[in-house]
Amino acid sequence: MAEASPNPRGSTPSVPPRRPLNLDDEPHTPAVSSPLNPDFVPSRARRPPPREQREKKESLKKREAKGVENARGGTPDSQGHGKKAKRATDAESVLSPIKYKLPAPIETDFDPPKAPVFTPALETANRQFYESSEHVYNRKGFRYTHCIADPAFPSSQYHRQTETAPHTARFNFEDASSHILFDGLGTSLTTEKGFRMARANVGVREGKWYYECKILSGVRDVNQLASNPAGQDDSGGHVRMGWARREASLDTPVGFDAYSYGLRDVAGQKVHMSRPKDFMPPGESIYEGDVVGLEISLPSLSLHRKVVEGSYNKAVDVADDVEPPSAGTADIIRDRVPIRYKSQLYFEQFEYHPTKELEELMNPSPTLSTTLTPAPASNTTLPPSPNHPLPPLRTLPFSSITIYKNGQLVGQPFTDLLAFLPPASKPLNQVGAREGLDDGMLGYFPAVSVFRNGAAEVNFGPDFWFPPPGLVPSNASAEDDDDVDMIGEATAASAKQAPSSSSLASSGRVRAACERFAEQIAEDVVFDIIDEIDCWAQDGGDLKGVGEQKSGGWGGDGGRAEEVAVAAVGVEGEIKEIVQEEE
Numbered sequence: 001m002a003e004a005s006p007n008p009r010g011s012t013p014s015v016p017p018r019r020p021l022n023l024d025d026e027p028h029t030p031a032v033s034s035p036l037n038p039d040f041v042p043s044r045a046r047r048p049p050p051r052e053q054r055e056k057k058e059s060l061k062k063r064e065a066k067g068v069e070n071a072r073g074g075t076p077d078s079q080g081h082g083k084k085a086k087r088a089t090d091a092e093s094v095l096s097p098i099k100y101k102l103p104a105p106i107e108t109d110f111d112p113p114k115a116p117v118f119t120p121a122l123e124t125a126n127r128q129f130y131e132s133s134e135h136v137y138n139r140k141g142f143r144y145t146h147c148i149a150d151p152a153f154p155s156s157q158y159h160r161q162t163e164t165a166p167h168t169a170r171f172n173f174e175d176a177s178s179h180i181l182f183d184g185l186g187t188s189l190t191t192e193k194g195f196r197m198a199r200a201n202v203g204v205r206e207g208k209w210y211y212e213c214k215i216l217s218g219v220r221d222v223n224q225l226a227s228n229p230a231g232q233d234d235s236g237g238h239v240r241m242g243w244a245r246r247e248a249s250l251d252t253p254v255g256f257d258a259y260s261y262g263l264r265d266v267a268g269q270k271v272h273m274s275r276p277k278d279f280m281p282p283g284e285s286i287y288e289g290d291v292v293g294l295e296i297s298l299p300s301l302s303l304h305r306k307v308v309e310g311s312y313n314k315a316v317d318v319a320d321d322v323e324p325p326s327a328g329t330a331d332i333i334r335d336r337v338p339i340r341y342k343s344q345l346y347f348e349q350f351e352y353h354p355t356k357e358l359e360e361l362m363n364p365s366p367t368l369s370t371t372l373t374p375a376p377a378s379n380t381t382l383p384p385s386p387n388h389p390l391p392p393l394r395t396l397p398f399s400s401i402t403i404y405k406n407g408q409l410v411g412q413p414f415t416d417l418l419a420f421l422p423p424a425s426k427p428l429n430q431v432g433a434r435e436g437l438d439d440g441m442l443g444y445f446p447a448v449s450v451f452r453n454g455a456a457e458v459n460f461g462p463d464f465w466f467p468p469p470g471l472v473p474s475n476a477s478a479e480d481d482d483d484v485d486m487i488g489e490a491t492a493a494s495a496k497q498a499p500s501s502s503s504l505a506s507s508g509r510v511r512a513a514c515e516r517f518a519e520q521i522a523e524d525v526v527f528d529i530i531d532e533i534d535c536w537a538q539d540g541g542d543l544k545g546v547g548e549q550k551s552g553g554w555g556g557d558g559g560r561a562e563e564v565a566v567a568a569v570g571v572e573g574e575i576k577e578i579v580q581e582e583e
Contacts, residue, residue: 095437096534098335102157109149109158109345115165116173121181122192125216125455129181129190132173136341141428143246143351144174147338153528155535159338160528161347163521169460169514171448172201177250180450188216189448190237190455195253199244202460202516203443206304210295210468211446211513213241216455219265221287236288237454239265243296243401244447245420247354253449258358260447261401261414263292268405270413273362279403279413286405291465293404295510296444298417299396305330307394308421312386320398330421332440332527335432349439353428357392358418384418391423407466420444440527441520446513461512472509 118130136144148162170186176198181190189198200211217236240253244260255262255271262271265287268280286292298304299320306312336349361384384393395416403410418424420442427433448456459465462474 095331095333096538097333097531098432099535099538100157100337102159102338105149105158108343110151111148113146113148113162113164113344118182118184122190122453124190124453127183127188127216127455129183129188129455132182134342135173135344136346137178138175138250138351141351141353141430143349144339144341144346145336145349147345147347149345153532155539156528156532157338157535159345159347160532161524169200169202169517171198171458175199175201175250175445187459188455188457189450190217190453191450192453195238195240195251195256195449195451197244197248197250197252197254197447197449199246199248199250200446200458200460200513202513202520203246203441203445204296204298204513204516205443206298206300208295208297208470208508208510209513209516210293210464210471210510211461212291212293212459212464212466213239213448214291214457214459214465215239215265215286215288216457218288218454218456219285221285238451239286239454239456240271240449240451241292241294241456242271242447243294243444245352245418245425245444246442247352247425248447253451254447257354258362258418259354261417262447262449263294263403263413268410272414280405280410291406293407293464293466293468294446295402295404295468296417297398297400297402298444299398301330301421303398304396304419304421307386307396308391308419308424310387310391312397314386314397317397330438332530333434333437334439334527334531335434335437350427350430350433352425352442355392355426357390361393384416386416391419392425394419394424404466404468417444440523460514460517462514464512468510470508470510472511474512474515 114134116132117134118132120128121131122129138144146162146164147159149158150160151158153160166185171180171182171189173182173186176182176189177191177196179191179193179196180198181192182188182198218239220236240255240262242254242260242262244254244262246259248254248257248259253262253271254260255264255276256274258273260272263269263279263286264271264276266285267278268285269276270279271277280286303312303317303320306317334347334349336347338345339348340346364381382388382393384395386395386397388394396419397416399415399417400412401414401417402412422436422438422442425442426435446458446460448458450456464471
């Protein structure tokens with residue numbers, strides 16, 4: 001007998017049991033509930049599989065700026081993976097100055113640099129002022145320092161840094177407007193033009209420093225106007241004084257932009273970013289004969305680096321502690337090349353350039369703020385602070401500028417000064433310029449600007465007209481400290497002769513700006529020796545052949561020099577000579 005069909009025609013089929021929903025069925029789950037699916041539960045949204053990240057290739061300009069070998073293309077290295085690639089990355093992380101191929105120095109390159117030629121130009125305030133010539137001026141994007149050929153530096157192509165007379169703290173003849181007139185010592189200045197500025201040849205990076213500025217010709221008070229002979233011009237010009245960074249323009253007054261802090265003679269106002277604000281008591285100004293003392297206080301470089309690196313914590317860094325001896329110091333990298341100007345040798349290097357962030361801070365504009373990357377445009381509206389998202393807008397805790405007038409304390413017109421260590425400071429974006437490098441001369445410099453026969457004299461110490469309280473004498477020794485150290489006689493004798501710069505900076509005591517000149521000389525000597533050793537290592541670390549002329553340059557086997565364009569060589573194998581047009 002045949003079995004009955006389980007589903008005879010015409011009968012209602014039985015509903016199969018619902019099976020559990022698994023992940024494989026999620027794509028088939030309805031998007032919304034329905035009467036046929038009353039127990040609908042929205043499935044977890046499935047993310048699309050991540051796209052494979054494409055390798056980001058740098059532009060030709062960036063590769064050439066970094067000195068990458070075969071920057072214009074070629075067959076990629078098939079062995080650039082694994083341990084070899086890691087070792088190559090570790091080697092590239094060690095920064096070194098760019099080494100150029102240079103021709104052999106000529107005999108005159110070994111002669112000491114000559115002082116500028118001074119031509120009498122103007123006599124005012126009972127003082128003769130001269131126009132300096134036969135030297136190069138710093139120009140937009142480039143900075144110049146004197147150099148000399150030295151046989152003791154063969155791996156550095158026989159060039160090292162030097163200074164020209166007068167060998168003391170003074171105004172920097174190269175770091176001044178070409179319309180500035182100096183006296184013979186380089187400590188007084190004036191101009192017949194509009195506001196022009198000059199910076200000193202000493203810059204400060206940490207600690208407390210002091211200098212004075214005396215008004216030789218400027219605003220006159222009532223008594224001076226009454227004694228003025230009839231028919232004589234009552235205007236003696238104007239003077240502004242303060243502290244400025246290297247990015248500050250030399251054809252503007254101190255306090256014109258975000259890179260300088262100035263004091264105005266009229267009404268004694270403080271000026272920053274071209275915004276004068278009241279500072280001195282009402283009715284008081286800075287007149288002829290007045291002596292203005294300017295003291296700057298900067299935190300230690302270790303705290304400074306925390307700020308620019310974004311690791312500063314207000315709750316933890318409650319004081320500017322002394323940098324521990326074991327703390328490492330940042331590398332000083334000086335990318336520079338010798339050039340010739342009127343038979344004199346100079347090091348040419350890329351100068352730090354004003355950043356868009358600080359230009360936006362000075363002159364806010366919605367069109368410019370939208371172009372700032374990678375930070376959002378809203379970050380530019382935040383006031384400067386130590387923890388600002390943008391490094392150029394980060395300020396230094398425990399920093400300030402204090403003003404004295406004729407020996408009397410006036411007050412602090414500025415606090416929380418803007419940071420200057422990279423990446424807060426950047427060079428002009430051009431081929432060969434590398435960001436994030438500190439050349440050892442970033443900082444705040446004494447700066448004075450004069451306007452139409454205004455004249456001033458600076459005193460960098462040690463014999464001040466009105467010494468500030470807490471000034472460290474130039475012959476300071478370990479005997480001046482209150483603490484007693486258990487050290488040997490030899491160590492004690494050396495400590496008495498030369499206290500360390502870091503100990504004086506951390507002691508909170510004020511130092512004369514002139515002492516910074518000797519420190520800079522010592523730093524230059526050390527940096528030159530380090531650069532020589534670095535170049536020697538780039539040449540393979542072999543003394544064989546050093547001092548012998550090679551094809552295309554001097555030095556060892558070439559090393560990284562082969563990868564860099566011969567930018568320092570002009571026609572017929574000579575060092576490139578620059579020409580600056582008169583304004």
